[in-house]
Amino acid sequence: MDEPMGLDELFDDSFQSGTVQEIRRSRMHKSMMQVARAAERASHLVMNIVEQNEGRMQLDEHNHLLIVGNLGIYRVDLGSFMTKFANPFDYNSFDVVEVHPKNGLVKEPKTACVQVQPQKDMPAYDLFAGYILGLLNDEVTWLQESLSPLRRTLFQIYGLARSPLTPSLGQHFADSINGSFDFKQDTFTFSGTNGWKWRLHFGQPLAKGFKIEYQKPRQTWWNLLFDDHERDSTGHYAISGFFETVEHLAKCPHLLRDVNDWSTDPILLRKVASDYPPVAKILAERLTKEDYDPSKIYTFYDELLEEEHQGVVRELDELVLQRAYA
Structure with a gap:
């Protein structure tokens, strides 16, 4: 049997009718939908970034995003990213990104594990947006302490x-x-x-x-x-x-x-x-x-x-x- 509600629960932000469990389930659903809507907004941000930089961000036939930075060309496996975003419990880090010299793609590229520092409650696609922008603006980011793997890889190339x-x-x-x-x-x-x-x-x-x-x-x-x-x-x-x-x-x-x-x-x-x-x-x-x-x-x-x-x-x-x- 459902227990009666107290005043603090009845007047939490707005009036809600129903049993205690019904209201708690509603709040849980509301929280999940807020996360989903935040992810949707962040996905539009990613799309806008790619569209606005079409000359330097293009998709190949293998579902890889090619990013032409100022220091190199980066090939990102989108399928791998999507899998992690769909199931965050499967893996807790980004895969390595292929790093090619600025003058073109090579058969045996170097790789780097590029990490973006997440903020609390940051939607996954916001994280991805920061990731691709960091690679696009590599001339600014490659010397940051947190990007030492990218720095070492670029240094190996040049x-x-x-x-x-x-x-x-x-x-x-x-x-x-x-x-x-x-x-x-x-x-x-x-x-x-x-x-x-x-x-x-x-x-x-x-x-x-x-x-x-x-x-x-x-x-x-x-x-x-x-x-x-x-x-x-x-x-x-x-x-x-x-x-x-x-x-x-x-x-x-x-x-x-x-x-x-x-x-x-x-x-x-x-x-x-x-x-x-x-x-x-x-x-x-x-x-x-x-x-x-x-x-x-x-x-x-x-x-x-x-x-x-x-x-x-x-x-x-x-x-x-x-x-x-x-």
């Missing part, structure tokens, strides 16, 4: 040579770290902390990584840090790629005052410390402890340093102590 990435990449680094590319010399120069400057050489055909140099305040010459950073370092993730290396070094040498051998490359740390007393003095305290042993230094991947790297660390430790107590 590298550091002049490309559609160059204008936005150059502007981004010019604004953030006073960075500048010199494509005649194949170098990228940018500011660190404490008046330091860093320079990466990326046009080395026989090297796996970058040649890295630094310049201290009032110096007119450059000091060599690594001739080939992939060969000469321990392979730490902080300097594993171009973006990672630039972001890490832009915070140095100040960052190195507060790090350990697990959070930065041990060889990089000691090379900088051997030429920079503020870091050398802090590091010397650790090197002179009774339990310090280079053979017990772990990399970021929880593996002990290779014997070759242990030997390099021992030699650099001596230079650090000399600098600290000079």
